[in-house]
Amino acid sequence: MIDYETLFKISYGLYIVCSGDKNKGNGFISNTIFQVTAEPARFAACCNKNNHTAQFIQKTGSFSVSVLHKDTSPDIFGRFGYKSGKDFNKMEGMDIRYGETGVPIVLNEAIAFFECKLVQTFDVGTHLLFIGELIQAQLLDNTREPITYQYYRQVKKGVAPKNAPTYVDQSKLQQKADGSVFKKYKCTACGYIYDEEKEGKKFTELPSDWVCPVCGTAKEDFIEI
Amino acid sequence: MIDYETLFKISYGLYIVCSGDKNKGNGFISNTIFQVTAEPARFAACCNKNNHTAQFIQKTGSFSVSVLHKDTSPDIFGRFGYKSGKDFNKMEGMDIRYGETGVPIVLNEAIAFFECKLVQTFDVGTHLLFIGELIQAQLLDNTREPITYQYYRQVKKGVAPKNAPTYVDQSKLQQKADGSVFKKYKCTACGYIYDEEKEGKKFTELPSDWVCPVCGTAKEDFIEI
Numbered sequence: 001m002i003d004y005e006t007l008f009k010i011s012y013g014l015y016i017v018c019s020g021d022k023n024k025g026n027g028f029i030s031n032t033i034f035q036v037t038a039e040p041a042r043f044a045a046c047c048n049k050n051n052h053t054a055q056f057i058q059k060t061g062s063f064s065v066s067v068l069h070k071d072t073s074p075d076i077f078g079r080f081g082y083k084s085g086k087d088f089n090k091m092e093g094m095d096i097r098y099g100e101t102g103v104p105i106v107l108n109e110a111i112a113f114f115e116c117k118l119v120q121t122f123d124v125g126t127h128l129l130f131i132g133e134l135i136q137a138q139l140l141d142n143t144r145e146p147i148t149y150q151y152y153r154q155v156k157k158g159v160a161p162k163n164a165p166t167y168v169d170q171s172k173l174q175q176k177a178d179g180s181v182f183k184k185y186k187c188t189a190c191g192y193i194y195d196e197e198k199e200g201k202k203f204t205e206l207p208s209d210w211v212c213p214v215c216g217t218a219k220e221d222f223i224e225i
Numbered sequence: 226m227i228d229y230e231t232l233f234k235i236s237y238g239l240y241i242v243c244s245g246d247k248n249k250g251n252g253f254i255s256n257t258i259f260q261v262t263a264e265p266a267r268f269a270a271c272c273n274k275n276n277h278t279a280q281f282i283q284k285t286g287s288f289s290v291s292v293l294h295k296d297t298s299p300d301i302f303g304r305f306g307y308k309s310g311k312d313f314n315k316m317e318g319m320d321i322r323y324g325e326t327g328v329p330i331v332l333n334e335a336i337a338f339f340e341c342k343l344v345q346t347f348d349v350g351t352h353l354l355f356i357g358e359l360i361q362a363q364l365l366d367n368t369r370e371p372i373t374y375q376y377y378r379q380v381k382k383g384v385a386p387k388n389a390p391t392y393v394d395q396s397k398l399q400q401k402a403d404g405s406v407f408k409k410y411k412c413t414a415c416g417y418i419y420d421e422e423k424e425g426k427k428f429t430e431l432p433s434d435w436v437c438p439v440c441g442t443a444k445e446d447f448i449e450i
Binding site: 001002003004005006007009010011012013031032033034035036037038039040041042044046067111112113114120122124125126127129131134135136137138139142146148149150164165166167168169 | 226227228229230231232234235236237238256257258259260261262263264265266267269271292336337338339345347349350351352354356359360361362363364367371373374375389390391392393394
């Protein structure tokens with residue numbers, strides 16, 4: 001028996017993982033970053049094969065990780081989490097530093113960053129596991145706490161995008177549902193679910209200028225599920 | 226420049242990872258567990274090559290992950306985190322359930338558990354990355370929060386054991402020394418001074434049951450000077 005709610009008991013942070021160079025770069029929101037060895041310090045970053053940034057990492061052989069803080073604005077999640085760099089330049093207008101390898105590092109809302117040189121790539125199915133050796137690490141703000149995935153889900157009401165390794169199909173969670181009359185509406189951009197039962201208010205009663213709390217998409221772009 | 230303090234901004238949970246069977250099993254405390262794919266649900270677990278449990282995982286082809294809660298007793302960390310199963314039977318006296326693969330699952334202080342069948346093993350240097358496909362996941366206690374590595378470090382004052390991928394050599398933290406990295410702590414009862422520089426160990430790293438070597442006063446009754 002697999003209870004998919006259980007998967008939310010695994011703890012993660014939230015990061016912007018970037019790659020590319022001064023001419024062209026891209027980044028995405030990731031929760032799956034962890035250290036794999038201490039000597040030398042190496043990190044694993046998990047990335048969907050369809051993710052635009054995956055191509056940059058393979059091409060340039062380096063990536064950066066920016067650690068986001070607890071009060072990171074929905075704009076950052078909207079820009080890096082739910083939109084594809086195939087369609088627009090995510091780096092435009094951002095506060096960027098270029099690392100020792102030339103990789104872009106997003107400084108907006110970051111409390112720390114790492115720069116890694118790719119040393120191994122493993123194919124784990126739909127995703128690639130990039131192993132990077134740490135070549136630079138800097139603390140930018142020691143007064144703010146890093147955001148956790150749990151906080152993002154519970155307080156910020158965020159959900160993982162479809163490309164995330166931790167994406168959970170809502171129908172799997174609803175296997176436990178009791179068939180209540182409350183409805184659920186889904187943001188067509190980021191997948192955020194407005195659950196009438198949890199919110200205590202009908203979706204149709206929300207003001208017309210109400211927007212998705214995760215990515216800022218208009219109310220009219222929600223669909224009933 | 227690598228500021229090793231930065232590594233503590235990566236968020237992790239804390240888990241007991243077990244392998245073996247009814248006759249013989251072993252487990253260790255891990256913070257490096259993450260999901261790598263959603264379809265099918267697969268998890269990565271990072272394990273030192275010298276870790277006794279690594280042999281069991283390779284031999285039996287399965288492992289379990291027990292998610293520890295915030296108030297997990299120091300006994301559990303002592304038993305599974307800082308002792309080797311080469312020297313004693315860690316499973317003895319524990320509340321164990323055997324999974325579908327026969328793998329032991331520790332239920333003590335666990336709020337959830339996962340059982341995984343090994344599908345890939347990657348060598349990342351000092352450590353192995355085990356990729357396991359989820360075959361069972363159960364929630365045991367939804368009222369308690371999972372413990373995070375940050376909470377363990379900051380509130381419980383725990384440190385990673387030497388085999389952990391996130392172990393940080395204290396001398397590296399002191400590389401960024403500004404001349405005052407070593408602190409002194411005074412026993413409020415007898416006046417004994419604990420000098421970190423002389424002792425070669427941070428006061429915060431001393432176990433919580435450490436007492437003043439002179440008069441036996443509890444660690445918590447020391448003040449920084």
